[in-house]
Amino acid sequence: QKEVEQDPGPLSVPEGAIVSLNCTYSNSAFQYFMWYRQYSRKGPELLMYTYSSGNKEDGRFTAQVDKSSKYISLFIRDSQPSDSATYLCAPLGPRALTFGSGTRLQVQP
Amino acid sequence: GAGVSQSPSNKVTEKGKDVELRCDPISGHTALYWYRQSLGQGLEFLIYFQGNSAPDKSGLPSDRFSAERTGGSVSTLTIQRTQQEDSAVYLCASSLAQASGANTGELFFGEGSRLTVL
Numbered sequence: 001q002k003e004v005e006q007d008p009g010p011l012s013v014p015e016g017a018i019v020s021l022n023c024t025y026s027n028s029a030f031q032y033f034m035w036y037r038q039y040s041r042k043g044p045e046l047l048m049y050t051y052s053s054g055n056k057e058d059g060r061f062t063a064q065v066d067k068s069s070k071y072i073s074l075f076i077r078d079s080q081p082s083d084s085a086t087y088l089c090a091p092l093g094p095r096a097l098t099f100g101s102g103t104r105l106q107v108q109p
Numbered sequence: 110g111a112g113v114s115q116s117p118s119n120k121v122t123e124k125g126k127d128v129e130l131r132c133d134p135i136s137g138h139t140a141l142y143w144y145r146q147s148l149g150q151g152l153e154f155l156i157y158f159q160g161n162s163a164p165d166k167s168g169l170p171s172d173r174f175s176a177e178r179t180g181g182s183v184s185t186l187t188i189q190r191t192q193q194e195d196s197a198v199y200l201c202a203s204s205l206a207q208a209s210g211a212n213t214g215e216l217f218f219g220e221g222s223r224l225t226v227l
Binding site: 004006008032034041042043044045046049088090092095096097098099100101102 | 113142144149150151152153154157165167168200202214215216217218219220221
C-alpha cells in the first residue's frame with residue numbers, strides 16, 4: 001500500500017463547477033498537508049497547505065484535512081480553464097514530502 | 110537566476126550510457142531535493158541534502174544512482190549504465206529550512222530534466 005493514495009483522474013468539469021480533489025494517507029505522523037499544482041511540462045508549485053485537522057481557505061480554494069479518517073481534500077469553487085492542471089497532495093514527513101500520484105483536472109470553457 | 114535551474118532540459122541516451130543531470134538551486138536555500146516523475150505517476154523521492162549534514166539517500170532506487178552537492182549549492186545527479194526504466198522527468202527542488210532545522214513543505218521546483226533511454 002502506498003503512503004498516499006490519490007485518484008489519478010482525469011477529471012473533466014465545465015467552467016464554473018465546484019471541484020473536489022481527494023487523497024488518503026496511511027502515516028498518522030503527518031502533520032502538514034500540502035497541495036501542489038503542476039501545469040504541463042512544468043515543475044510543481046505550492047498552492048496551499050494545512051496544519052493538522054481543519055479547513056483553510058484561500059480565495060476560490062479550500063483545503064480540508066480529517067486526521068481521524070486520514071483524508072485530505074481540496075475544493076475549487078467557480079473553476080476556471082486556467083485551473084486545468086495536475087493537483088498533487090503531499091503530506092510532509094520528517095525528511096521530505098510524500099507526493100500522491102496527482103489528479104489531472106480539465107476545466108472546459 | 111531567481112528560480113531553480115536544471116540542465117539539460119531534455120536528454121536522450123542509449124541504454125548502458127551514463128548521464129549527469131545538474132541542478133542550480135535558489136541562492137540561500139539550504140535544502141535540496143531530487144524527485145523522479147514517471148509518465149502519469151506522482152513524484153518519487155530520490156535524495157535530500159540539508160546544509161552540511163549527510164544526505165538522505167534512502168530513495169535512490171539502485172546503486173547506479175548517485176548525487177552530490179558541491180559547496181552547499183549546485184547538485185549533480187548521476188545515473189550509471191542507464192536502463193529504459195530510468196526514463197522519466199527528474200525534478201530538483203530547493204527550500205529554506207526552519208530555524209530549528211526542520212523541513213518546510215514549501216519546495217521550489219525547477220522545470221525538470223526529461224530523460225529518455227532508448
